[in-house]
Amino acid sequence: MKPIRRSFAALAALLPITAHATDGTAWDIVSGLTTEVGPRLAGSEAEARARAWSVEKLKALGFRNVRAEPFTIRGYVRGTDSAMITAPVPQRLAVSALGFSGATPDKGVEGELVYFATLDALKAAPAGSFKGKLAFIDHAMMPAQDGAGYGPYGNVRRQGPAIAASKGAIGVLIRSAGTDHHRNPHTGATNWPQGAAPIPAGAVSVPDAELVARLAALGKPLRVVLALTGKTVDGLPSGNVVGELPGRDPSLPPILVGCHLDSWDLGTGAIDDGAGCAIVTAAALRAQAGGQALRTIRVLWAGSEELGGFGGDAYARAHVAEPHALAMESDFGADRVWRVGMRIAPAVGQRIVAALNPMGIVPSRSSEVEGGTDVEPIIAAQKLAVVDLNQDGTRYFDLHHTPDDTLDKIDPAQLEQNVQAWTEVLKIVANEPGSLAP
Known part of the structure; x- marks a missing residue:
């Protein structure tokens, strides 16, 4: 069934929302990316345009130290x-x-x-x-x-x-x-x-x-x-886009939130993974609504995930000498978060569970916590704390990597629920002065 499209004004009557919850930032990001750039095959001219678009967007949203970090890949030209x-x-x-x-x-x-x-x-x-x-x-x-x-x-x-x-x-x-x-x-x-x-x-x-x-x-x-x-081509240009919301205490290791900027070329990369970039970025901003967070929140819009996780590997190589506190990623569409898994300090984990409980989000019974392709290399290198906000994937593989991966498949109400869940987590972890390590 095609999801019902609702206006942002109508969301206020449907969801238990926090301040600024219907500011439309997430929808604006995924709509802009899919409309103004479109498909973003790794290593293509379109992916390069996406990086330029992303740098300007993050700067306009108030992120600091925004830059593209280039690398080259073995790519596929259809x-x-x-x-x-x-x-x-x-x-x-x-x-x-x-x-x-x-x-x-x-x-x-x-x-x-x-x-x-x-x-x-x-x-x-x-x-x-x-x-x-x-x-x-x-x-x-x-x-x-x-x-x-x-x-x-x-x-x-x-x-x-x-x-x-x-x-x-x-x-x-x-x-x-x-x-x-x-x-x-x-x-x-x-x-x-x-x-x-x-x-x-x-x-x-x-x-x-x-x-x-x-x-x-x-x-x-x-x-x-x-x-x-089609053909495989070596030495194609790609890159990551990184931006920060500086914290009050720059001596504390930052929180890293990731997504991937590239997409396959059949659709416009709305659920995979324009929505993920929209969710993590909107939540990082909303986590500042009560004032500047204690820790810096860094966003990573990774390139070339689809062809082999090249962006995550490149980020880890470039930043492995910089301490990080925690990493998490959104890359499973835009349907509602239903479960949370964690590898984190127990007291912090308990606060996260309590904060998500009113939203109907349950703790995972599994000890497996992945983080996601774009953040796994830095997680493995530094043995970081991780939070996985698991989205409902029932219809995800109806759309995944197909011509149907387009903006109209995103339900704004469910997208908003994702931003709320991420905001609750980021408000806790980005304001924790102690160690987040499990």
Whole structure:
């Protein structure tokens, strides 16, 4: 169901809000980023425009020490993507190349398509059994509030193409790592082991994957023409954007809040991750509503997350000598926060739980706390305190990495609830004079 759009004025009657809660900053950021910049593929000219836009936006919002921190990456430049079943029944497939896919000739490659219901079935196939053939890898990912299916079923995208290549395949198609039934393919990066020669690798929409499964069940040979003409390019420009709200005591290590600025190119990167940048930035500002926080709050809008977390790695290399107190990230859309996980000083954690309790946010029973791709490297390097504000991911993988990742999919009321939850946490951790370490 499409979310109901509400005005910011109407939110006041619907939510238990704090001062300045409907100032519209979060919506303004994600609306501006998706409208004025649009898709922001890592290493592209559009990502460069996004950095320039972000620097100006953070300065206009009152952040200090705002700057872009450049680095270079191995990136992917999309070409033409197409796939067509030629036998037993001609049917066109909705397909998107995966990041770092190998390239076909312009006219494509054609071969028999061998169907595998699972990644494990592909792994069990004999070595060399795909000579001159293409592989198709299916899976059974389902919606989940915590998005847990993306780990195991996402491995079809991350690992499947390399496994198929190792068995002699000339190309590979996968069922998209998604939970929708729209005819939208989900893109994303795939991985190739050191020294492996990439083969053409694409994802088809879920309805098209189900079509392939039905045709395979008929027992007749399948043939496909696959054309993916994109290329991997070294030395592309990327970078992070960093800004600060200085604290009253500059001797205390700062709080780091992260998101990622880049997006895939099929949509406009609204939920992944324009919303995350909007949430953390609006909350950092709102945490100052009662006066300057004790600790500096630093925002990190990381570049090139989608192709391999390059922005988080670059931030850690550049800032590992600077002490940090805590890091947290928003990168799971814009639906409501329902759970909090922490690795933090127990007394501080108890205050966080108490502050979030009136919002219906429950403490996690799991000891696993990740932080997020863009802050994990600095967390690991400095063994930082972490807070994870877990968003409802039930519909996230309907939209993730698809043309449907657009602004209209964000519910302003749920976006506002995220900002409120983040604000409550930041008011506690940024004003704690003692150690935050667990």
